[in-house]
Amino acid sequence: MLVEVAVAAAVRGTFTYRVPASLAGEVSLGQRVAVPFGRSPRATGYVIGFPAAPPPGFELRDVAAVLDTFPPFTPKLVELLRWAESYYLVPPGELLRAALPPGLNARGGAAGPDRRRVEYAAPAPGAAEALPALARARAQRAVLDYLLARGRITVEELKAAFPAGRAALNLLVKRGLAVIDAETPVVERGLLPTDDRTVELTGDQATALAAVTGAFGTFGTFLLHGVTGSGKTEVYLRAIAAARAAGKGALVLVPEIALTPQLSGRFRARFGDEVALLHSGLSDAERHAEWLRLRRGEARICVGVRSAIFAPVEELAVIVVDEEHEPSFKQEDGPPYHARDLAVVRGKFEDAVVLLGSATPSLETLENARRGRYRLLSLPVRVDDRPMPRVELVDLTGRPRARRGEPPALLSAELQAALAETLAAGQQAILFLNRRGYQTLVLCETCGAEARCPDCSVSLTHHARRGLLLCHYCGRSEPMSGRCGACGGVRFGLGFGTEQVEEACRRLLPGARVERLDRDAVSGAGDTAAVLARFARRELDVLVGTQMVTKGHDFPGVTLVGVVMADTSLALPDFRAAERTFQLLTQVAGRAGRGADAGRVLIQTFNPRTPAVARSVLHDYLGFAEEELAHRRALAYPPFARLMAVRVEGSDEGARRTAEALAEAARPALGEGTALIGPAPAAIERIRGKSRWHLLFRAGGHQPLMRIHRALAQVAHRPPGGASIRFDMDPYSMM
Ligand code: ADP
Numbered sequence: 001m002l003v004e005v006a007v008a009a010a011v012r013g014t015f016t017y018r019v020p021a022s023l024a025g026e027v028s029l030g031q032r033v034a035v036p037f038g039r040s041p042r043a044t045g046y047v048i049g050f051p052a053a054p055p056p057g058f059e060l061r062d063v064a065a066v067l068d069t070f071p072p073f074t075p076k077l078v079e080l081l082r083w084a085e086s087y088y089l090v091p092p093g094e095l096l097r098a099a100l101p102p103g104l105n106a107r108g109g110a111a112g113p114d115r116r117r118v119e120y121a122a123p124a125p126g127a128a129e130a131l132p133a134l135a136r137a138r139a140q141r142a143v144l145d146y147l148l149a150r151g152r153i154t155v156e157e158l159k160a161a162f163p164a165g166r167a168a169l170n171l172l173v174k175r176g177l178a179v180i181d182a183e184t185p186v187v188e189r190g191l192l193p194t195d196d197r198t199v200e201l202t203g204d205q206a207t208a209l210a211a212v213t214g215a216f217g218t219f220g221t222f223l224l225h226g227v228t229g230s231g232k233t234e235v236y237l238r239a240i241a242a243a244r245a246a247g248k249g250a251l252v253l254v255p256e257i258a259l260t261p262q263l264s265g266r267f268r269a270r271f272g273d274e275v276a277l278l279h280s281g282l283s284d285a286e287r288h289a290e291w292l293r294l295r296r297g298e299a300r301i302c303v304g305v306r307s308a309i310f311a312p313v314e315e316l317a318v319i320v321v322d323e324e325h326e327p328s329f330k331q332e333d334g335p336p337y338h339a340r341d342l343a344v345v346r347g348k349f350e351d352a353v354v355l356l357g358s359a360t361p362s363l364e365t366l367e368n369a370r371r372g373r374y375r376l377l378s379l380p381v382r383v384d385d386r387p388m389p390r391v392e393l394v395d396l397t398g399r400p401r402a403r404r405g406e407p408p409a410l411l412s413a414e415l416q417a418a419l420a421e422t423l424a425a426g427q428q429a430i431l432f433l434n435r436r437g438y439q440t441l442v443l444c445e446t447c448g449a450e451a452r453c454p455d456c457s458v459s460l461t462h463h464a465r466r467g468l469l470l471c472h473y474c475g476r477s478e479p480m481s482g483r484c485g486a487c488g489g490v491r492f493g494l495g496f497g498t499e500q501v502e503e504a505c506r507r508l509l510p511g512a513r514v515e516r517l518d519r520d521a522v523s524g525a526g527d528t529a530a531v532l533a534r535f536a537r538r539e540l541d542v543l544v545g546t547q548m549v550t551k552g553h554d555f556p557g558v559t560l561v562g563v564v565m566a567d568t569s570l571a572l573p574d575f576r577a578a579e580r581t582f583q584l585l586t587q588v589a590g591r592a593g594r595g596a597d598a599g600r601v602l603i604q605t606f607n608p609r610t611p612a613v614a615r616s617v618l619h620d621y622l623g624f625a626e627e628e629l630a631h632r633r634a635l636a637y638p639p640f641a642r643l644m645a646v647r648v649e650g651s652d653e654g655a656r657r658t659a660e661a662l663a664e665a666a667r668p669a670l671g672e673g674t675a676l677i678g679p680a681p682a683a684i685e686r687i688r689g690k691s692r693w694h695l696l697f698r699a700g701g702h703q704p705l706m707r708i709h710r711a712l713a714q715v716a717h718r719p720p721g722g723a724s725i726r727f728d729m730d731p732y733s734m735m
Pocket residue numbers: 199200201202205226227228229230231232233234235383384
C-alpha cells in the first residue's frame with residue numbers, strides 16, 4: 001500500500017511512502033503520520049492520497065508511525081486544501097499545518113465550560129418607571145438601563161458589557177425589576193430554536209431567507225447586501241436554524257471576534273453548545289477543545305475567524321461570511337489565502353449554500369452578482385424603520401492654521417459643537433482616525449532632518465504617552481528627544497494620530513470621560529473587551545480610536561460619530577484605496593443612531609468631492625460602486641483582471657538582481673492580455689533592514705498567471721544573491 005504525503009515543511013510537492021503491513025489497517029485520508037524526510041527520521045506529514053503506483057526512479061521509504069487515531073481532516077477538507085495549495089501556490093504541508101488548531105499536539109485538551117444551559121436576563125414589566133428610584137444605586141441603574149434598551153438578552157452578553165454585573169442583576173431581581181430565566185436550546189430535527197418566536201422577519205428578510213433555504217442541498221452563492229442594522233445577522237441565524245432542523249451543519253466566518261462579542265453571544269443564545277468558537281482570543285487548549293467538538297460532531301455550528309474556513313464541520317448546508325468585504329479574510333503572513341474566496345470553493349465541494357453578507361460588498365463580489373454568478377438579495381432599509389444616520393461633511397480646505405505645528409482643525413468648530421451638544425444630552429460619541437500615535441512626523445527646525453527608522457524606509461511616529469519614537473513596521477523604538485540627533489537643533493512634530501485626538505478631546509471637554517481604543521491603548525482581546533464594555537455601560541462618554549471602533553458594535557447610546565480625517569486611507573498607493581475608504585466611512589457611520597435616538601455623523605475631509613467621501617454622505621453604495629467599477633474596467637484592475645504579486649526580499653543587491661531575473665524569465669511567458677507592472681522597489685522599500693521589490697502580473701484569468709508562475713520556477717528555486725520570493729495570488733496589500 002502506498003500513500004501520498006504532504007510534509008509539514010516549506011517544500012513544494014508531495015512525496016510517496018510505503019505503508020508497512022503493521023500500519024496498513026490504521027491509515028486513512030487526512031491523517032497525520034510520521035515519515036523519514038531528508039535527514040530527519042520522523043517529520044510530520046499528512047496523508048492526502050493513495051497513489052496506485054510509485055513515481056519512477058525513487059527509492060520508497062516506509063511510514064514510521066500513525067499519529068492520530070482518527071484523521072484531523074475530513075476527505076472534503078483534504079480536497080479543499082489540495083485546491084488551495086495549487087491555486088495559491090503554497091507548499092501543501094504549510095497550508096495543512098496552518099489549518100490545524102495550534103493546540104492539536106497538546107493531547108486531551110480541556111473539556112471546556114458547560115454550555116448546555118443558557119441564562120437570560122430581562123427587565124420586569126414596569127421596570128422603566130422604577131429607574132429614577134435607583135438614582136443612588138449606580139451599578140443597578142446602569143444594568144437596568146441596558147436591559148431596557150435591549151430586552152431579553154443572555155447573561156453572557158450582559159457580562160460582556162458589565163464584567164461584574166451579576167451582583168447588580170441579582171439585586172435587581174430581588175427588587176422585582178428584572179427576571180432571570182434559563183433554558184436549554186432545543187435543536188432537534190424539525191424543531192426551531194426557541195428564540196425564533198421572538199421577532200417576526202421583515203418582508204425583505206423573509207424573502208432573503210426563503211431564497212437561501214430554498215437552495216439548500218445544492219451549491220449556490222448569495223450576496224446579502226443589507227445596510228447597517230438591516231437585520232442581516234437575523235437572516236444568518238434563521239438560515240442556520242433551518243440547516244440544523246434538517247440535521248446539517250453550518251460554518252460562519254467573521255472578521256474579528258474580540259471586537260464583536262455581541263455577535264458570538266447571539267449565536268450562543270440561539271444555539272447553545274451546538275456552537276463552537278474558533279478565534280485567537282482562546283487559549284491553545286480551548287481552541288483545541290472547540291475544534292475537537294466539531295471534529296467529533298458534538299458541535300455542528302462553527303463561528304470563527306479566517307482560519308476557521310478549514311474547520312472540520314461535516315455535512316455543511318450553509319457557509320456564512322459576515323462582512324465579506326473585510327481585508328482581514330486575506331491572510332498576509334503565512335500562506336496567503338483568501339477565506340471568503342475559499343468559502344465559495346468549499347461550498348462547491350460540499351454542495352453547500354454560501355451566503356456573503358455586507359453593507360458595502362467588495363467590488364469583486366458585486367461584479368460576480370452582476371454577472372449572475374451570485375444571486376443578489378437586498379435589505380435596503382433598517383429594521384423597525386429606524387432612519388439611517390444623517391451624514392454631514394466638514395470641508396477642511398482653506399481653513400486658517402491655528403499655530404505653527406498645530407494641525408488645522410484637528411477638531412473643527414462644527415465637530416466641537418456637536419460633541420458638546422451630544423454630551424450635554426447625556427449621549428455618547430465615537431471619534432475615528434485611522435492613525436495611531438501622537439505625531440506622525442518629527443523634524444528638526446534647524447537642519448530639517450526627519451526621525452526615520454534605520455531599518456525601514458518609513459518615518460518614526462511620536463507616541464507621547466510613552467515618550468517614544470516608534471516604527472510601525474518593525475516595532476523598533478527609541479526615546480523621544482526634543483533635540484535633533486544630527487545637529488542639536490530643536491525638533492517639532494507634524495501630522496496627528498489618535499493620541500492627539502484624545503488629548504484635544506480631553507482639553508475641549510474637561511468633565512468628559514474619554515478613552516482611546518487602538519493597539520497602543522489596549523493589548524489583547526481581554527483589554528479590548530473591557531474598554532468596549534465600559535463604553536457599553538456608559539462609563540465613558542467618548543471613545544477615540546482606529547479601525548477598532550468601526551466594527552459591528554451596537555451601542556444604543558451613541559448618537560454622534562466623528563471621522564477626524566477621511567483622507568488618511570485615500571492617500572494609500574493602492575487601487576482599492578477609494579473602496580476601502582468608502583467601506584470604513586459607511587461602517588463607522590453605521591455605529592450612530594442604533595438606539596431610540598437618531599444618529600448624526602460628521603466627516604472631516606480635505607476631499608469633500610471625491611466619490612468615496614461624497615457618496616458615503618448619501619449612503620449611496622451602488623452609485624459609488626458603479627463609478628468605481630467603471631474606473632477599474634478602464635484601468636484593467638480587478639474585478640476585470642487577475643493579479644499575481646511576486647514579493648522579493650533580500651540585500652539591496654540580491655533583491656534587485658532577483659527581481660530583474662524574475663522579470664527576464666517572465667518575458668517569454670507574457671502574451672496577449674498579460675502584463676508585468678514592475679519590477680520596482682515596493683512602496684515601503686525597506687523593512688527590518690531588508691530591501692523589498694515587487695513584480696505585479698496582470699492577466700485576464702488565472703491560467704495565464706499559472707503559466708507565468710511556471711516560467712519563474714527556475715529563478716524561484718535559486719534566487720540570485722540569496723533573496724527570498726513569495727507568490728501572492730489575488731493580492732490585497734500593495735505596500
Ligand atoms: P445587521 O446584521 O444587518 O447589522 P442585525 O441583524 O444585527 O442587523 O439587526 C439589527 C437589530 O435589529 C438587532 O438588534 C436585531 O436584533 C434587530 N432585528 C433584526 N431583525 C429584526 C426583526 N425582523 N424585527 C425586529 N428586530 C429585528
